[in-house]
Amino acid sequence: GGRDWSGLAGSVLCDACYNQFMKKGTLERGKPGTLVRGAARSGLKMRCTYPGCERPDESRHFYPIDGEKKAGGRDWSGLAGSVLCDTCYHQFLRTGTLVRGA
Incomplete structure (x- = not known):
């Protein structure tokens, strides 16, 4: 090829x-910053890179983050190069931080 x-x-x-x-x-x-669905089914091994993640290997969906993401009006540039599980992604999307209870 x-x-x-x-x-x-x-x-x-x-x-x-x-x-x-x-x-x-x-x-x-996928493109950077887009959802990767069914990673295990596709043979793609993904892991949440946030050190405080409680279940970094157990998400069904992962989000590779590029610095240009603007979802939720948040500044994602500090997470560029990260891969977030569904829980961590939505935590940041809602609150602007990955720290729970902040």
């Missing part, structure tokens, strides 16, 4: 990841 596979040398990919790389040339799914 005209892709540079050298970065994946020695890796074992599931069918979903193999097809993703063949089509897009990357293992990244």
